[in-house]
Amino acid sequence: MTATTMPTGRRYFRAEEPEWLVWVTVAVLLAIGLITRAVVLNRTTTFTEGNLSVSYPADWTPVASDSPGALLSVGESFSGELFPARLVVQQMPVTEISRSAQSLGDLALKWADDHAQDRLGYRVLSIEPTQVRGRDAVRIDYAYVAEPAFATPDTMPIVARGADTLIRTGDTVTAVTTLSSADTFDTLGTAWNRMLGSVELE
């Protein structure tokens, strides 16, 4: 690093501050971080009821849902977010959504229309056909104005962003809702896809 008269070998290993040790330190720290990341991302809890099975992050805990009769409603526990990310799964007969809907697209329109009634500023951002483990489905992306989880009278409302994925199996519709504050929804994209990809309907 600096010039002295010390023999090269001794200087490199004993007297000087070898640069490679700094790089090794950073590499070790990052490796620990990566291993932690892998452990956290792969640690899931599987919910099973009837023909339905879905996996979600193991540190998520049950949260209140505004969807009566939801089979599953879990969310981030310690995120510090005013509106923690959550996963809600519901199952219902097709006729509960619409008696006349012929296609998944029709069901999605009726579903979005119903939700527009009870959510403030509800706006559909897109309705797209998709697939969940090989099954045809439809995804409704939306946003609305929501009360924060830890609201006080002087807390501003936040913009919530969600995606409802409707999967039809016979006369039953399974609705998988992924919901968070609009600020964090996109950054959770991989986690959402992993949860949705874990949905099994026997």
Place this chain on the structure above:
Amino acid sequence: MAVEVCCVCGKPVTGAAKMLGGRAFCDEHYAQVGHNRKGMWTAILALIVGLAAFVAAVFFLAPDNVLTGPALVAVGLLLALVPAVIWLVVFYLQDRAEPEPKQYLSGVFILGLLLAAAVGQPLIQNVFQVNEWASGSLGLRLLAGITIVGAIQEFLKYAAVRYSIYNSPEFDERIDGIIYGAAAGLGYATYLNVDYVLSNGGVDLGVGAVRVAVVALAQASFAGVTGYFLGRAKFENRGPFWLPAGLLLAAVLNGVVTTLLSEITRTGLRPTPLNGLILAAAVAAATFAILFAIMRRNSRPTPAAAGGAVQ
């Protein structure tokens, strides 16, 4: 007998070389190496006090909701530059007797900013995607904060100094490590603040001022620690684990303080941004007070050093 070479300028030392920490110095650089620049500490004090005053002024005096759109973004960007301006201006004013070259100090500041923009934050957000998986328990956030966020941020600030000014003869005092480290830290902080303003389309002036101050104080403190270890390493043989230990200490400080900041400003029933400012100011004051005490102690000549004998 081998000729000793000054570890700062690389020139052969005639006669008995002055030795310090196992390194040889020419007379000129031996006289400088332990110099404890008063201007540096005044600038740090001004940064802490000035930012507190600045935040108080904006937080309590700025009218609410008078700015929107591009004007709000423009004012937010100006806010993001305030800490760096305060520090650099006070430092230059205090350091006129023997100033650090302006281009080097600004260069390290800009290097810190560019490394944050081009390498640091893209790695943290897009490659390691820390926000996606490390938002759970306190322990998990702490671990991710140290091993990924802290490691990356502190290594880049270290690199901004180590691979630029460090090898220059202008880096000729131990305190230069802290000076240039703080400059790199403020550069990194400035990018974080600019990014925050732009990604949010502007900021509420009061909350924005608090955030800018918190980030600047915290990042400058962490980098000051790394800079201290760099400053000692250049002029003394400190052993192979000195620099890794410095980096590790800065990364741990970064992870712990950042996690604490997120705890006390974002959890609970209501946001309390001023708590973050108090903590950041306390951390900065404590960090630089400790560094000041250490540097002051080290600036006193030891009997061996004062004698000028080869150790």
